[in-house]
Amino acid sequence: xxxxxxxxQAGHWTGADTGxxxxxxxxxxxxxxxIRGGAPATRETAVLDPLATVEQVDAVVLSGGSAFGLAAxxxxxxxxxxxxxxxxxxxxxxxxxxxxxxxxxxxSGGDRPGAEEGRAALSVAQDPAAPQFATGRxxxxxxxxxAKWRGAEHGTTGGLGSATARDxxxxxxxxxxxxxxxxxxxxxxxxxxxxxxxxxxxxxxxxAPFEEGTNTTLVVVVTNAxxxxxxxxxxxxxxxxxxxxxxxxxxxxxxxxIAFACATGVVDAHLDxxxxxxxxxxxxxxxxxxxxHRATP
Numbered sequence: 001x002x003x004x005x006x007x008x009q010a011g012h013w014t015g016a017d018t019g020x021x022x023x024x025x026x027x028x029x030x031x032x033x034x035i036r037g038g039a040p041a042t043r044e045t046a047v048l049d050p051l052a053t054v055e056q057v058d059a060v061v062l063s064g065g066s067a068f069g070l071a072a073x074x075x076x077x078x079x080x081x082x083x084x085x086x087x088x089x090x091x092x093x094x095x096x097x098x099x100x101x102x103x104x105x106x107x108s109g110g111d112r113p114g115a116e117e118g119r120a121a122l123s124v125a126q127d128p129a130a131p132q133f134a135t136g137r138x139x140x141x142x143x144x145x146x147a148k149w150r151g152a153e154h155g156t157t158g159g160l161g162s163a164t165a166r167d168x169x170x171x172x173x174x175x176x177x178x179x180x181x182x183x184x185x186x187x188x189x190x191x192x193x194x195x196x197x198x199x200x201x202x203x204x205x206x207x208a209p210f211e212e213g214t215n216t217t218l219v220v221v222v223t224n225a226x227x228x229x230x231x232x233x234x235x236x237x238x239x240x241x242x243x244x245x246x247x248x249x250x251x252x253x254x255x256x257x258i259a260f261a262c263a264t265g266v267v268d269a270h271l272d273x274x275x276x277x278x279x280x281x282x283x284x285x286x287x288x289x290x291x292x293h294r295a296t297p
Contacts, residue, residue: 001132001133001135001162001164001173002023002133002162002164002173002174002175002220002222003133003173004164004171004173005164005171005172005173005222005223005224005264006026006171006224006264006266007025007026007224007264008023008024008025008026008173008222008264009023009024009125009126010022010023010024010125010133010175011121011122011123011124011125011126011127011130011133012121012124012133012134012138012139012140012160013113013117013118013120013121013124013139014138014139014142015064015108015111015113015117015142016108016111016142017064017104017107017108017109017111017142017143018063018064018065018069018104018107018108018111018112018113018142018143019063019064019113019117019121019138019139019140019141019142019143020061020062020063020064020069020072020113020117020118020120020121020139020140021061021062021063021121021138021139021140021141021160021175021177022059022060022061022062022076022118022121022122022124022125023059023060023061023062023125023175023220023222024058024059024080024122024125024126025057025058025059025060025222025262025264026264027056027058027085028056028264028265029056029057029058029222029262029263029264029265030055030056030057030227030228030229030232030262030263030265031048031055031056031057031060031098031229031232031260031261031262031263032048032049032050032229032230032232032233032235032236032260032261033045033048033049033098033233033236033258033259033260033261034233034236034237034239034240034258034259034261035257035258036240036251036257036258037216037251037255037256037257037258038253038254038255038256039256040100040216040256040257040258041066041067041069041070041100041101041102041103041216041256042070042098042099042100042101042258043061043070043073043097043098043099043100044073044096044097044098044099045098045100045258047096047098048098048229048260050229050230050233054087054096055229056087056096057096057097057098057260057262058080058085058086058095058096058097059076059080059095059097059122060097060098060099060220060260060262061073061076061097061098061099061100061118061121062099062100062101062102062139062140062160062175062177062218062220063099063100063101063102063113063117063118063140064101064102064104064108064112064113064140064142064143064144065101065104065105065108065111065112065113066101066102066103066104066105066112067101068101068105068112068114069101069102069112069113069114070099070100070101071112071113071114071115071118072099072113072114072115072117072118072121073097073098073099073118074114074115074118075114075115075116075117075118075119075120075122076095076097076118076119076121076122077094077095077097078115078119079119079122079123080093080095080097080122081093081094081095098260100216100218100258100260101140101216101218102140102143102144102177102179102216102218103179103214103215103216103256104142104143104144104145104179106214107143107144107145108142108143121139133162135159135160135161135162135288135289135291136159136160136161136289136291136292137157137159137160137292138159138160139160139177140160140177140218141158141159141160141161141177141178141179141289142159143179144157144158144159144160144177144178144179144289145157145158145179146158146178146179146180146181146182146183146184146193146290147180147182147183147184147193147194147195147196148180148181148195148215149181149182149183149195149203149204149249149252150195150197150201150202150203150204150205151195151197151201151205154195154196154197154201155195155196156193156196156293157290157293158177158178158179158180158289158290159177159178159289159290159292160175160176160177160178160289161175161176161178161284161285161286161287161288161289161290161291162174162175162176162285162288163280163281163282163283163284163285163287163288164281165277165280165281165284167269167273167277169224169267170223170224170225170267170269170273170274170277171223171224172221172222172223172225172274172277172278172281173221173222173223173281174219174220174221174222174239174242174278174281174282174284174285175219175220175285176217176218176219176282176285176286176288176289177216177217177218177219177289178217178247178286178289178290179215179216179217179218180215180216180217180247180250180255181215181249181252181254181255182247182248182249182250182252182255183195183247183248184246184247184286184287184289184290185245185246185247185248185287186287187245187283187287192287192290192291192293192294193290193293203249204254214254215252215254215255215256216255216256216257216258217243217247217250217255217257217258217286218257218258219239219242219243219257219258219259219260219282219285219286220259220260220262221235221236221239221259221260221261221262221278221281221282222261222262222263222264223235223261223262223263223264223269223274223277223278224263224264224265224266224267225263225264225265225266225267225268225269225274226263226265226266226267226268226269227263227265227269227271227274231263231271231274232261232262232263233261234271234275235261235263235274235275235278236259236260236261237259237275238261238275238276238278238279238282239259239261239278239279239282240257240259240282241279241282242278242279242280242281242282242283242284242285242286243257243259243282243283243286245279245282245283246282246283246284246286246287247286259282261278
């Protein structure tokens with residue numbers, strides 16, 4: 001789980017067909033981002049550019065509701081400011097809370113999370129008595145769908161997954177909200193989830209039953225290693241390699257994909273080894289997002 005990284009907290013708010021997931025990071029965590037989607041729904045990602053001034057991240061919010069769902073970060077920001085978290089300014093702390101959303105407005109009937117739902121997910125993340133962090137059709141993955149590239153009617157439900165890798169004291173963990181056009185591929189090349197279209201049906205039928213920006217994979221990777229902001233950006237790049245391993249086809253012009261990478265700065269680690277681990281845990285989290293399909297006849 002993403003919470004295998006010491007000090008990291010995570011929680012969900014899950015509605016009928018949409019949701020919010022919040023990852024709360026220890027103070028001093030450094031973060032960056034890599035965006036390869038053509039039409040991502042994002043907030044506060046420019047500040048994560050390696051050349052931007054602010055280096056530290058307080059939390060990351062993933063949500064449904066398309067761009068409307070980015071309002072969930074308002075509730076998280078306000079609650080963290082009340083706790084004294086954030087970038088110090090003369091006007092008080094300003095929490096750095098980047099956010100990204102998937103398009104699930106069709107599945108959710110137009111429902112969209114807001115500030116109240118974001119605050120609720122944060123409350124769960126910070127509650128030591130809350131149930132263990134769950135995966136599957138929960139949180140931001142509630143309304144996700146996958147395997148739509150041969151026609152949306154041949155797709156199926158997606159979800160949210162998590163995975164962890166360790167190398168001595170180094171821990172790397174990821175969560176992925178998978179709302180991809182493509183199928184989900186296992187590490188042996190077989191499909192965890194694939195389109196139900198008859199064999200021989202062409203991919204990307206015309207007219208396309210999906211639109212650009214309505215399909216997205218969101219990834220948050222966290223490690224306890226010491227990394228600079230530039231190094232976190234390289235880790236985020238490696239997360240996209242993990243997407244390409246586990247989603248086929250991946251990074252299409254119909255997908256709005258994004259990866260956040262954060263480092264809590266506790267132990268030293270070899271950057272290239274970290275990048276390999278990030279690739280592996282991202283692929284593992286994507287496969288875990290639909291693991292519940294394995295038990296389905």
